[in-house]
Amino acid sequence: MRYSKFKKHMLTLSLVSLISMIVLLFVIVWHLYSAILKERKILIHSQVDTVMSLMHEVYEDTLEGKLTKVEAQHQFLEYIEKLKYSDNGYFWVLNTKGVMLMHPYNKSSVGQSLIHSKDKDGKFFVKAFITTTQHSGSGFVSYYWTKPGDDVLAQKLSYVALFKPWGWIVGTGLYVSDLNREIVSQIYIGLLIIIGLFLLSIFVSLQLYKRYLTELREVAIFDRLTRLYRRSYLDEIGPRMLKEEHSLPLSVIFFDIDFFKKVNDQYGHNYGDNVLSAISSIIQKELLPHKNVFRYGGEEMVALLHATEEECRMFAEKVRFTTAEHVFHYSDSEHFHITISAGVAIASPQDSFSDIVRRADRCMYFAKARGRNKVVTESEVRGLPDE
Structure with a gap:
């Protein structure tokens, strides 16, 4: 039929619109992912900076004779062991020899040297902590670690900083899987919105198609003056x-x-x-x-x-x-x-x-x-x- 091409063009335009919307969604999600990751990196960076400020305070107390070094270190470890932020935000402390000094969820590792510990990809992540802090004083390290209450290894991005007077490394991190889950939920919501809008646009397009097709057909086959066929x-x-x-x-x-x-x-x-x-x-x-x-x-x-x-x-x-x-x-x-x-x-x-x-x-x-x-x-x- 003479209008079949018009119908195909409408279908093609609808599919192109759907694909464009999905591509746009993933572009937005990618930028959203990058923005959230940047925001979370700033968050863990600021959290470690806050803890480092606290460490400097108790260290000043030792210099002023208010606390002994052992008292100050014990007080500091006891405080930040209870310190939590967000859903899975916690802190841990180890020294430059790789010995774990405090970990709120992995008590068995406290006092143990983790210098030779590897994650599932074979990465010596503790050595990476030490190397990063010795070279730059602080930085980000990516590795795999178990989540609290979960035996499954998950990708983690940690920020670590060195307190030179004591030779301690303080760290905290975010689980990338949490971030991924958040992004996936955004994708699902976005897809539902896109599908809803697409179905609405298809419905509106079909109504307009029927209306304008009737009008086009009348223009094409009816004589305007006599209302007879052309x-x-x-x-x-x-x-x-x-x-x-x-x-x-x-x-x-x-x-x-x-x-x-x-x-x-x-x-x-x-x-x-x-x-x-x-x-x-x-x-x-x-x-x-x-x-x-x-x-x-x-x-x-x-x-x-x-x-x-x-x-x-x-x-x-x-x-x-x-x-x-x-x-x-x-x-x-x-x-x-x-x-x-x-x-x-x-x-x-x-x-x-x-x-x-x-x-x-x-x-x-x-x-x-x-x-x-x-x-x-x-x-x-x-x-x-x-x-």
Whole structure:
């Protein structure tokens, strides 16, 4: 069908829109992931800085003689062991030899050297802590570690800082899986929103498609003045109707308004349009239930119907009589009548559609030649030379 390409274009546009929205979602999520990761890195950095400030305070107390070094270290470890932030935020302390001095969740490791400890990827993460802090004083280290209350290893990003007076390394970190889970939930929410918006856009597009397709179809196949089908649609549907299996043959009635040029010349083309529109309405009404009526060109109109020659004559005579009886009121004092001539042709098995139209047109010209306001059928003029 002629509108199938339009439908495919709409489907393609919808799919492109969906893919674009999904791509945009992942771009946004990637930037969101980067932003959240940056924010969390700042968070653990600031948390360690806060703890380091606390360590400096208790260290100052030892310099002032308020606390012994052992008391200060014990007080510090006891305090930050209970210090928590966020969901899984905690601190741990080890020395530069890799001995764990405090860990709130892994008590068995306290007092043990973890210098040779490796994660599941074979990384010596404790050595990485020591190397990072000795080179830069502080920094980030990525490795795998068990989450509190969970035996499964999870990727962790920690920030570690060295307190040189004591040779202690303080660290805290974030579990990347928590961040990933947060991002995945954002993706699910985003996808649900996108799917919802996509389905809404599809629904709206289909409604608009149906509406504008109807309007486009009307523009394409209906004559705006007469509301009859256009000739282009006659050329499309006529051959199809000729091929259809039907108990009655396809027939063509060819109408032409008599002396229509005089109407235009005397009353103007605008009123001529009114006359043409009125006669088109008469043809449509009198030919019911048959609805295939076309404006062939100018004041010529064609009707297609499956009927016998006698039935076609009857329909055409009804149109002719009603048209002749109709009074056109140009003004309060000026009225006039219009007549119409018609030719009828019936399809034969060997005919093409253009053959039938041509023969109906010929019959109509016989009606004109015989005085107009007449209906002439093909059987009446078969074998006669053109007049």
